Amino acid sequence: MPVQILTAGFQLDKAENQKKWEISRRRFIQMAGMGGAATAAIALIPNVIADKQTDTRLPEHVPDVENGRIRKWMMIIDQRKCDGCQSQDSPPKCTAACITGHYVPEPMQWIEVYEHEISKDPELQPGSDITAPIEGTTFFPTPCQQCQNPPCVNVCPVGATWTTPEGVTLIDQERCIGCRMCMAACPYERRFFTWSDPPVPPEALFVKYDPTHQVPLKKGVVAKCDFCPEMARSGQLPYCAQACPQGAIYYGDLEEDVATNGEEVVKVSRFLAENSAFRYKEELGTRPRVYYIPGHGEEAGRKPTDTGLKPTVWNHRTVPEGARKWKRSGR
């Protein structure tokens, strides 16, 4: 009964109300448009705030500009020379040097040597008249590919990873929120997460943290190869290039068109063109700055059938008491 009394008012006006409820197509579009515009305006607010703060965090990393030129750091990995350090009877020394230089915790290998099978195709069996090496493996040292269309940078929600004008993609561990979207986006799987307090040696704690030299690593953030641009600027090669006993890793500057492995200096454009260089997963359009020259370690005297790689060890002298180690692939 009471409801009837309360609702009497609108029962009388039912016809009128109904008219109000029905809306024309034009009105529909108007309202949808207004709603969309309002939503977009609200959505822009954080961006406006963010714009004020962008790129003020690294004033000291303004790139070297000499004669109006900006360096374009790049790397050439000559697979003809890479024997996975089989001749040294050791785990890959590039990985080891990187681990030592950056105090990289287990199980990260910022430059990781993968063993690619030359062909899995059953039709290319030994005994056929194809002369190319058709069985066995090649070694494929894989640092961060330093893409110029970097999927990881595109998806980062907070701008914690960005590409410098020199073309190097860095991570700011002090801004990273640990969402791991960049790890999902990276098609080369060159990003690593600190799942707990990372097992870094205590001496790493004395290093001043800097995005170009990610030491010491923090908990709950993403890390990766930083391409050592600060070392290059001071006239040194990155740890990996310094440590390669075969001189398979060249580091250089695309702008100056020159690269070196420490022994020999090459003109990049010519060196790449003459040696059928390629980039890893070129078809993805990520435009990496790391080039490969195909081979299977023949210049170091390796045969493709000499398979196997010594596993990397993290020989930090000490790691903190109770530091947790984890595996890359799962618990």
Added chain:
Amino acid sequence: METLRPVDTSPETPETRLQQRVFAPMLHTERAFYVWIGFLLAVIALGAVAYYFQARDGLFVTGMRDRIMWGLYIALFVVFIGASMAGTFVSAILRIAKAEWRGPIVRGAEIMTVAALVTAAFFVFLDMGRPDRALNIVMFGRWESPLVWDVYGLTTYLAGSMVYLYLAMIPDLAIVRDEVGDKLSGPRAFLVRKFAVAWVFERSQMAQLGAALAVMTIIMIPVAVMMHTVTSWIFGMTLREPWNNPMFGIFFVVGAVYSGIGLIVILMAVMRKVYRLEEFITDRHFLNLGYMLAAAAGVMVFFNVSDFVTLGYKLSADATFNLDQMVSGELAPVFWIYIWAGLLLPIAVIVIPRTRTIPGIVAAAVAANIGMFLERYFIVVGGLRVPLNPYEPANYAPSWVEWSLMAAGISLFLLMVTLMLKFLPNMAMWEIHEQTEHAGAPIEQAKALEAGA
């Protein structure tokens, strides 16, 4: 007080019986309610213990690692975003479609939307490596990132659905204020009075409310579609094999509709039982939603077939790996339960007349939601399992911390729904009333017609 117990005692009108049903949980608290709330709080406490370990040791305590770096949390985020479709679907889409039977279920569905969105945000928070920096998303948010689209989408959607929930509730709050306002405790009566904003069912008020609801209805549908699309784009914006798929957006929208309808059916069944609403939530409601459930399942089947045929025909290396792991590999149990129990069983239950009963439809809805949970799980884990470099594929199994926090998240959702259903008018009395008026016959006549037909 006693006369308000929901027992058929007098020759009341359907309207007053409806009011009694709605007021009963607001005025009386049964022991079972405290037991249920206590149970939910206990589960949430277990989750808090689990989260203590996660906060102390980092995400190390989960089963996630570098290769499969998302797991149960992100799957559950997608599940609850999907669940949020429930309210939008029933109240907005059915309102636009002028489906008059929606009346008794809109309130519960809208409550579920709000609770589901809060729970989805909860799971994103759990997944963060640095929850202490959550505000960075506001301070440094980049609109280029799909995750930020999700943050914008979720906050817009949550704000919109709360406004929507509240607007449609004003007349009911006024009825509560006028009918039982003096029986509520002081603060509650005060809140009800304030939120009923001097509502007196005047013609101008009804017209304004009608216009406001029409605007919100029109805004909510594109917002919901956007939300489910940008959720899929967290995956779709990567270069990984099964995710790098332009169909993902619409696939997630339909998946959300499917699981959302299922959740409404479950909610209806529970409300009907707990609040004794047999008179208002009838076979007709279950049948209508059952048919929609079957239709959505059909569209899901179409999407799955389309996906498998287009990828399986060409068999590129990554697609082959993905199909293998689904059909006969590591994820085969999850995948086949999804296909058979999650999609085909609900269709069969609803198509076969013998099983097309209320228990049958509820069972189909439960199966649909379990199936959709499994689907989200294998989308997340399966997509990350496809190797990008030459190594043995990684495996993932959630740890006890993840299972505990999953239970806690679901409990949080149920707690929010329970509390809102108890403290707010749990059915849209004025809309039911308006609809019976609109049909030109009181509820009993309508029922009689239905029984005859």
